[in-house]
Amino acid sequence: MLPRVFLRLCTLLFCGLLLNACGNANAPALEQQLxxxxxxxxxxxxxxxxxxxxxxxxxxxxxxxxxxxxxxxRARIDSALLKQDGRRLIAVVRLDGQLPAxxxxxxxxxxxxxxxxxxxxxxxxxxxxxxxxxxxxRLPAYAKFLQRLRATxxxxxxxxxxxxxxxxxxxxxxxxxxxxxxxxxxxxAVSDPRRxxxxxxxxxxxxxRWGQVSDKPFYLALPAYGVALLPxxxxxxxxxxxxxxxxPGQRQELLADPEQLSRLGLRLRQDPPPHLAGLIWFRLPLxxxxxxxxxxxxxAVARGDALDSRLGIRLHEQDGLFDIRLDNPGNLDRPLPxxxxxxxxxxxxxxxxxxxxxxLVDGQLLxxxxxxxRLAAGASRAVAWARCTKIDQGAAHVRP
Numbered sequence: 001m002l003p004r005v006f007l008r009l010c011t012l013l014f015c016g017l018l019l020n021a022c023g024n025a026n027a028p029a030l031e032q033q034l035x036x037x038x039x040x041x042x043x044x045x046x047x048x049x050x051x052x053x054x055x056x057x058x059x060x061x062x063x064x065x066x067x068x069x070x071x072x073x074r075a076r077i078d079s080a081l082l083k084q085d086g087r088r089l090i091a092v093v094r095l096d097g098q099l100p101a102x103x104x105x106x107x108x109x110x111x112x113x114x115x116x117x118x119x120x121x122x123x124x125x126x127x128x129x130x131x132x133x134x135x136x137x138r139l140p141a142y143a144k145f146l147q148r149l150r151a152t153x154x155x156x157x158x159x160x161x162x163x164x165x166x167x168x169x170x171x172x173x174x175x176x177x178x179x180x181x182x183x184x185x186x187x188x189a190v191s192d193p194r195r196x197x198x199x200x201x202x203x204x205x206x207x208x209r210w211g212q213v214s215d216k217p218f219y220l221a222l223p224a225y226g227v228a229l230l231p232x233x234x235x236x237x238x239x240x241x242x243x244x245x246x247x248p249g250q251r252q253e254l255l256a257d258p259e260q261l262s263r264l265g266l267r268l269r270q271d272p273p274p275h276l277a278g279l280i281w282f283r284l285p286l287x288x289x290x291x292x293x294x295x296x297x298x299x300a301v302a303r304g305d306a307l308d309s310r311l312g313i314r315l316h317e318q319d320g321l322f323d324i325r326l327d328n329p330g331n332l333d334r335p336l337p338x339x340x341x342x343x344x345x346x347x348x349x350x351x352x353x354x355x356x357x358x359x360l361v362d363g364q365l366l367x368x369x370x371x372x373x374r375l376a377a378g379a380s381r382a383v384a385w386a387r388c389t390k391i392d393q394g395a396a397h398v399r400p
Contacts, residue, residue, distance in 0.1 A: 030269055031278030032302045033058040033219065035092070039065075041078045044286040048295065049085045052284060055299045056087070060129060060280060063091040064114050068098045072110055079121035088126040090160070091118065097133030102145045108152050127158040129184065134164075139172040146179035162186055162221070165206040168213065177214050184280060185210050188223035188256065194237060197254045198223050200264045211273030220268070224281045224298045226255030226291045241291060253372065258293060258332060262301045269304065293333055294376035300331040307332040311375065313340060313396040322391050324367070324384040326354075326398075328375045335374055340367040340383060343395035350386035358384050365391070 034056045038045070049059075061082070065073045082089060093111060095102065111128065118125065130149070134142045150159055158181040165187060167173050177183060187203035207220050228251040229237040237252075238245060268276065281302060285292035293301075300307060309330035316323040324342070328334055336355065342365045352358035356367040367384050375381055 030265075030272065030276065031058070031219075032056050033060060033278060033280040034284050035059075035221070035280060035282045036061045037283045038062070038075070038286070039073070040076045041081070042286065044288065045078060045284075046081055048284050048286050049081060051295050052299070053085065053087065055302055056281070058088040058090060058126065059085070059284070060090040060092050063093060063118075064110060065094040065096070066099060066107070066110070067096050068100065074114075079118070079123055083122050089123060090127040090129050091115075091125055092129045092131055092162075095130065095132040097135075102132075102141065104145050104148050107145070108149055111149065112152065125157060127160055127181075128153065129160045129162060131162040133162075136167055136170040136172070139167065139170055139176050143172065143176040143179050146176070150179055158182065160184060163210075163218075165190055165210075168206065168209050173213055177216060180216070182217045182219065182277070183210075183214060184219045184221050186221040188221065188282065189227075194229070197227060198256050198260070200260045204264060204267065207268070207276065208273045211275050214275050216275060217277035218275055219278050219280050220276065221280045221282055222261060222264075223256035224258075224261070224285070224293045224301070225283055226253060228253050228291070255291075256293075258297050258301050259307055262304070262307055265301060265304055290373075294378070296331050296377035297333045300377070305331060309334045309377070311337060311398050313342065313393065313398065314380070315391055315393050315396075317391075320387055320389065322386045322388060323382065324386060324391075325380050326375060326383050327380045328377055331377045333374050333376050336369050336372065336381075337398045337400060338369050339399045341365070341397045341399070342367075342386075343392040344386065344388045345390040347386055347388035350384060350388070352384045353382045356383045358386075 032055060034052060036059055039062065061077060062075045063077070064075065067073065091114065095107065115125070130146070132142065146159070146161065153159060160182040161180050161184070163183045163185050165185065185207060187206055188198045210218055228240040230240060230245065230247055230249045230251055232238050238247065240251065265279065279302070281298060283292060285295050285298060309328055309332040311334055312327050312329070314325045314327050316325070326340065340356070343363060344360070344365045345363065347360060347365065350358050350360065350365060352367055355369060355371040355373055357370050359366050365384070365386060
């Protein structure tokens with residue numbers, strides 16, 4: 001017979017394991033939100049909003065910006081579309097980090113006018129977010145401004161801020177967070193771009209530290225996009241994002257990895273930092289946005305679905321003329337493969353399409369990628385045509 005002390009220890013350990021398991025099982029799911037960051041809305045927003053509605057509870061919309069030289073600029077939103085969408089709506093006011101100082105009176109005036117204008121358009125706000133990349137030395141002044149702004153807002157309107165990991169080392173951070181109802185910790189594009197767009201391990205460390213400092217709900221802003229780096233004369237690269245820069249030069253493409261973000265999301269769901277309320281994805285992808293994940297991939301990562309890509313070659317033949325397409329029926333965007341190989345017979349004409357060149361070598365039609373790109377989840381792309389007596393689809397190969 002086992003000693004009573006040993007039995008009691010086993011019982012306590014078993015109960016602890018059960019409580020821990022129950023705690024994880026009963027932990028609230030992380031809310032999923034979206035940034036809409038386009039300065040001018042297009043018809044593509046309608047389809048993107050409709051397709052994202054089931055998976056993202058809230059949209060945070062770029063509404064107003066202040067720049068050092070250009071002054072104030074309003075985003076040209078589609079208010080009718082936002083009303084129809086019906087999700088919780090948070091207006092984001094971007095105060096450029098290069099502003100020499102915050103003109104509190106003017107900022108308050110601009111925000112009050114924004115609230116009046118959006119209300120007149122039938123929009124009901126669930127909050128205001130201030131996005132200001134202040135240096136740590138300016139946090140006391142920033143906190144005073146937020147206190148002033150809070151006093152002018154309707155008491156029922158929540159105020160949040162975008163926050164930087166660098167603030168974690170400031171003694172002024174608790175006083176700053178005391179002025180707002182929640183914060184959004186941005187963990188992408190916060191370092192020298194030459195070091196990469198995003199580091200999942202570093203992001204998780206920052207999130208866990210933030211949960212120890214903040215006693216209020218916070219959200220984690222995560223990337224679902226890419227940028228290109230262009231060389232500049234002073235050594236620091238230029239960053240090209242949604243809008244192309246009219247500048248020649250070799251572009252180095254950086255893209256947030258959906259599989260990395262998926263693993264991070266899983267860890268945060270299983271063991272969330274204290275006070276973490278949800279994830280906010282930057283940004284809502286529109287049709288034609290070549291530097292954003294497809295919405296299929298974004299939804300899969302946000303839901304925590306298993307990611308799957310199955311690139312394959314599909315043929316359509318009519319009177320000996322073959323249309324050759326590359327398909328991605330999975331939910332994960334994939335880079336275009338370097339080479340496609342097809343076994344063919346008696347071809348009297350062929351050509352590559354969609355960024356591929358074509359040549360015939362020993363009964364093999366070789367399609368070689370000439371330019372980089374991605375094939376979105378669920379998408380198809382014409383890569384060649386060929387007039388042949390036969391193409392053996394069973395002998396087609398994609399590499400890599």
